[in-house]
Amino acid sequence: MRIKTNIITPEERKKAFAIPKKPEVIERQRLPVRYHVEDYDVEDRPRRFLQAFAAILKHSSYRLALDHYIRSTAKCARCATSCQIYQATGDPKDIPCYRSELLLNVYRRHFTLGGMLKGRLLVTGHLTDEMIEEMADSFWNCTACRRCALECPTGIDHGLITHLGRYILSEIGIAPRALVVSTREQLEGASGNTSAIPVPALLDTLEFLSEDMLEDKRVEIKFPIDVEGADYVFFPAVSDFLMEAETLMGIAAVFTATGDSWTIGTGYFDGINYGLFYSDRMLERIVKKVDAETRRLNGKNVLIGECGHASRSAKCFLPTYCGYKDAFPVINIIEYTHRVWKEGRLKLDPNVVTEKVAYHDPCNLARQRWIIEQPRELLKAFCPNYIEMTPNGDDNICCGGGGGTVSIDEIRPYRTTVGGKLKADQIRACGCEVLVAPCANCKKQLRELVEDQGIDCEVVGLHDLIYKAIIFDDSLKIPVEKKHDTLKEV
Amino acid sequence: MDALLDFARGPFFRFSFAIMALGLLRVIVLDLLGAYDAYRKAGEKDLPWGLIISRSLQWFIPINRVFKYRPIFSSISILFHVGLLLVPVFLFAHVHLWKQAIGFGWFTLSKEWADWLTILTIASGIALFIGRVFTRSSSFLSRFQDYLWPLLLLVPFISGYVCANLTISPKLYQLLMLTHVLSAELIFILMPFTKIAHCVLMPLSQFVSNLAWKFPADTDDAICTTLNKKGAPV
Numbered sequence: 191m192r193i194k195t196n197i198i199t200p201e202e203r204k205k206a207f208a209i210p211k212k213p214e215v216i217e218r219q220r221l222p223v224r225y226h227v228e229d230y231d232v233e234d235r236p237r238r239f240l241q242a243f244a245a246i247l248k249h250s251s252y253r254l255a256l257d258h259y260i261r262s263t264a265k266c267a268r269c270a271t272s273c274q275i276y277q278a279t280g281d282p283k284d285i286p287c288y289r290s291e292l293l294l295n296v297y298r299r300h301f302t303l304g305g306m307l308k309g310r311l312l313v314t315g316h317l318t319d320e321m322i323e324e325m326a327d328s329f330w331n332c333t334a335c336r337r338c339a340l341e342c343p344t345g346i347d348h349g350l351i352t353h354l355g356r357y358i359l360s361e362i363g364i365a366p367r368a369l370v371v372s373t374r375e376q377l378e379g380a381s382g383n384t385s386a387i388p389v390p391a392l393l394d395t396l397e398f399l400s401e402d403m404l405e406d407k408r409v410e411i412k413f414p415i416d417v418e419g420a421d422y423v424f425f426p427a428v429s430d431f432l433m434e435a436e437t438l439m440g441i442a443a444v445f446t447a448t449g450d451s452w453t454i455g456t457g458y459f460d461g462i463n464y465g466l467f468y469s470d471r472m473l474e475r476i477v478k479k480v481d482a483e484t485r486r487l488n489g490k491n492v493l494i495g496e497c498g499h500a501s502r503s504a505k506c507f508l509p510t511y512c513g514y515k516d517a518f519p520v521i522n523i524i525e526y527t528h529r530v531w532k533e534g535r536l537k538l539d540p541n542v543v544t545e546k547v548a549y550h551d552p553c554n555l556a557r558q559r560w561i562i563e564q565p566r567e568l569l570k571a572f573c574p575n576y577i578e579m580t581p582n583g584d585d586n587i588c589c590g591g592g593g594g595t596v597s598i599d600e601i602r603p604y605r606t607t608v609g610g611k612l613k614a615d616q617i618r619a620c621g622c623e624v625l626v627a628p629c630a631n632c633k634k635q636l637r638e639l640v641e642d643q644g645i646d647c648e649v650v651g652l653h654d655l656i657y658k659a660i661i662f663d664d665s666l667k668i669p670v671e672k673k674h675d676t677l678k679e680v
Numbered sequence: 681m682d683a684l685l686d687f688a689r690g691p692f693f694r695f696s697f698a699i700m701a702l703g704l705l706r707v708i709v710l711d712l713l714g715a716y717d718a719y720r721k722a723g724e725k726d727l728p729w730g731l732i733i734s735r736s737l738q739w740f741i742p743i744n745r746v747f748k749y750r751p752i753f754s755s756i757s758i759l760f761h762v763g764l765l766l767v768p769v770f771l772f773a774h775v776h777l778w779k780q781a782i783g784f785g786w787f788t789l790s791k792e793w794a795d796w797l798t799i800l801t802i803a804s805g806i807a808l809f810i811g812r813v814f815t816r817s818s819s820f821l822s823r824f825q826d827y828l829w830p831l832l833l834l835v836p837f838i839s840g841y842v843c844a845n846l847t848i849s850p851k852l853y854q855l856l857m858l859t860h861v862l863s864a865e866l867i868f869i870l871m872p873f874t875k876i877a878h879c880v881l882m883p884l885s886q887f888v889s890n891l892a893w894k895f896p897a898d899t900d901d902a903i904c905t906t907l908n909k910k911g912a913p914v
């Protein structure tokens with residue numbers, strides 16, 4: 191089935207594209223884009239952009255794709271059919287191929303022999319301030335979901351170009367403040383995580399959740415802290431500790447049921463990696479923190495929570511930056527839960543979740559066909575009213591908050607009127623009452639989306655439902671009287 | 681005129697064909713060298729071969745393309761390509777020329793098939809051009825070469841068809857034959873330097889796009905040094 195959406199109305203357009211910044215800020219920063227940036231050096235922008243581009247090309251392998259793309263792009267406009275942004279705005283400047291061409295043009299003109307000769311001869315085409323402004327806008331309109339790459343016969347991965355474009359821009363100081371500030375706290379701040387949660391607060395939260403679960407399930411469900419030699423060292427999106435308690439409870443419940451050893455390290459407990467969204471340099475630094483903490487605890491595997499980008503950045507880049515074959519194996523919590531369920535070590539009650547449940551594929555889990563079937567098998571096992579939302583799997587539609595955009599609160603109107611419009615129509619067409627999105631980014635975006643679009647649907651994590659349906663072995667249950675004792679002790 | 685036609689059919693044909701063959705070989709070799717370099721530097725080298733192969737095949741097995749999005753455009757484009765590839769290579773007259781030149785030939789299309797395919801190619805080329813002009817998304821993206829190609833490709837097809845099927849004066853025949861040969865040679869020469877390089881690059885596309893995500897290890901330090909940012913705050 192093909193989901194089609196209508197182009198937004200002029201009023202919606204006005205709302206979505208309103209710039210929430212003061213005119214004097216725009217003037218000072220010379221950047222008429224919707225997201226906030228920190229003040230940066232505005233002088234000589236084109237020269238510095240090219241300098242950063244050159245440095246990145248020198249030390250990376252981006253040339254391969256850029257060369258291939260400039261030689262083969264067919265300009266067939268197929269990609270337009272699959273981009274949720276273009277489908278919503280109808281603005282040709284949002285066609286993926288146009289977006290990528292912004293950067294490919296700079297590459298062609300300044301970094302290929304033919305382009306340099308032609309540019310010199312005709313004295314045209316060199317990079318200008320306006321072109322930088324357009325890129326700064328365009329590359330953050332895209333959610334880097336890579337759905338369009340599937341439609342491109344010449345295999346152009348616009349997500350890669352968006353990624354590179356943002357990276358270069360960030361090197362001259364143009365990156366959303368929300369992401370930069372969080373990353374700074376994570377790498378250089380006192381708390382060492384993007385949500386600035388101090389360790390005592392973390393421990394408090396976890397203890398509180400354990401009490402809650404004891405009350406609720408009559409089972410002692412712990413979050414093991416700093417256990418050395420654990421099989422799994424757990425890194426959720428750190429914001430889960432503040433916003434997704436039920437997901438964490440579900441995960442802890444699964445481990446309690448299986449008895450496998452896992453732990454949360456107080457040295458570092460954040461899976462979030464905004465480097466994937468704007469800077470390979472940050473990507474590398476953050477991934478190395480995951481490695482260091484796992485090493486400190488002498489853990490065996492890195493376990494990432496319900497979060498698409500956190501999983502992808504660890505899965506794909508921990509081996510890259512931390513020793514390839516010697517790097518810790520990375521698995522996502524869905525893979526773990528699916529495996530123990532298959533092994534018969536996890537029992538789920540099919541009578542608890544009776545609503546119409548559908549599954550949303552997070553782009554970072556599904557686009558490369560990494561995790562698609564596992565969550566579905568699990569859900570079908572205990573949700574009798576499971577329904578499919580199409581298109582799905584590796585052709586899924588992005589929630590509209592991918593690529594880090596969900597963390598930029600000031601662009602919420604854009605995300606829920608433009609970015610998530612196609613998704614909203616898909617959710618409506620599917621008619622689910624509960625939408626499962628095992629990703630911190632997707633969850634936040636989808637909740638804002640259903641709220642702003644007036645859709646009656648609850649957005650939850652996969653383990654939120656598993657928590658509801660999990661059946662514990664009787665041996666784990668604490669008798670009622672004893673339960674009170676334990677509670678008093680605490 | 682005769683001398684010119686001989687020149688076009690002889691030395692100039694060999695020249696343009698060589699440019700095409702060497703030029704296309706060059707882009708493949710550059711691509712492979714780039715890929716080798718990227719692979720060598722990559723911090724992690726496990727390429728998702730299953731994905732690469734299945735996604736590459738997707739574009740060579742036309743069914744998927746037709747039924748997903750843009751079915752009309754896709755069908756026309758496929759017809760166009762079938763004609764573009766089959767007619768020049770398997771036309772009896774062309775194979776005959778090759779046979780004289782290199783001593784052997786190969787399977788040829790029957791006259792009827794060749795005629796129909798030629799007409800189909802011409803019609804689909806015109807349709808692609810019209811589609812490009814009138815579809816807003818396509819025309820917005822199009823560069824000069826994107827409009828030029830469908831039209832330029834039709835010149836040898838139309839002139840060839842007229843020469844082969846219509847009774848025209850010998851003078852006109854010669855003129856059209858010259859047009860036929862020279863336009864085909866122009867196409868040969870332009871192929872490696874324009875988007876038509878896709879005819880050899882496409883099989884590598886999925887491979888390149890996947891390999892491109894295999895970043896080299898430890899670039900943070902190197903880039904900081906180059907950009908003089910060592911120790912700078914995040």
Ligand code: HEM
Pocket residue numbers: 264266268343344739753754757758761764808809812826829830833867876878879880882
């Ligand atoms: C194995 C060889 C080839 C393959 C697999 C191939 C594939 C493609 C694909 C996938 C497209 C994008 C449009 C679409 O989706 O249909 C395309 C466009 C195009 N191809 Fe090819 N191609 C091949 C050879 C050639 C050759 C030899 C020529 C000409 C000499 C050619 C001329 C064109 C032109 C002109 C377009 C643009 C059509 C338009 O205006 O939309 N192709 N090709």
Ligand code: SF4
Pocket residue numbers: 272273274275276285286289331332333334335336337338339348349352588
């Ligand atoms: S990556 Fe996603 S948002 Fe970006 S251009 Fe492609 S389809 Fe559109």
Ligand code: SF4
Pocket residue numbers: 262263264265266267268269270286287341342343344345346821
């Ligand atoms: S599908 Fe690929 S070649 Fe076609 S217009 Fe889009 S990016 Fe360009």
